[in-house]
Amino acid sequence: MINELDEIYIQKVRVKAILGLYPEERLNPQDFIVSAKLYLDLREAGKSDDINHTVDYDSLHRKLAEIANESECLLIEKLAELCAAECLSHALVQACTIKIDKPEALELADNVAISIYRQRQ
Template identity: 40%
Template sequence: MPNVECGKPEHRTLNPSMDRIYIRDLGLRCIIGVFPEERREKQDVVINIVLECDLRPAARSDHLNDAVDYKAVKKRILALVEASEFNLIETLAERISEVCLENPGVARATVTVDKPGALRFARSVAVEITRERQA
């Protein structure tokens, strides 16, 4: 089994013909967990995102209108995470992928959600999902 650092998407699963935008180590806080002690106050989550898209139009024009506005994507994710409550990190990852794919320039999104301190003796527990735009 390959040695993969927790929270960093494994690049073998990405489409080699697509360009990528990385949003790394986005630290946010939300109510997350199924146990009462987890739901008393917001907890830290660390989010890593890979957006697969065609960056050539933006590179040619050098205009934001032709680019995937990753600042806008981040703002939507921030609003979602901080205003919501989740039982599972799987659900949080799914909702984030949906936000990413709302942008018409994004063909595929890989989302990793780390929950630091979720397990004793472990730095974090993480889930990683990849979702594609449906035709």
């Protein structure tokens, strides 16, 4: 089914958030990067040229940033689930992939990231 759907990408939404297990991670906001890939049918939007037939990605990227900035989760996995739920709350979105980068997480590596895929039941 996913192969038959179109995709909208929201890439590299930069946020600062309290996120992490360790006490030092809970003191000051860290930099995170949230990206989303939305799977939906865009044919009607292409025909109608009407925003009601697609996802308002400006509003969605702001909502993803708000979720990240306010969440104070312990795990990036939890933040990814919250972001996926927001994406799937849009009626046209059939599935999504959420990627969260935590560039300050590891001392000897440039980045750690997770990616989750969620679809409507």
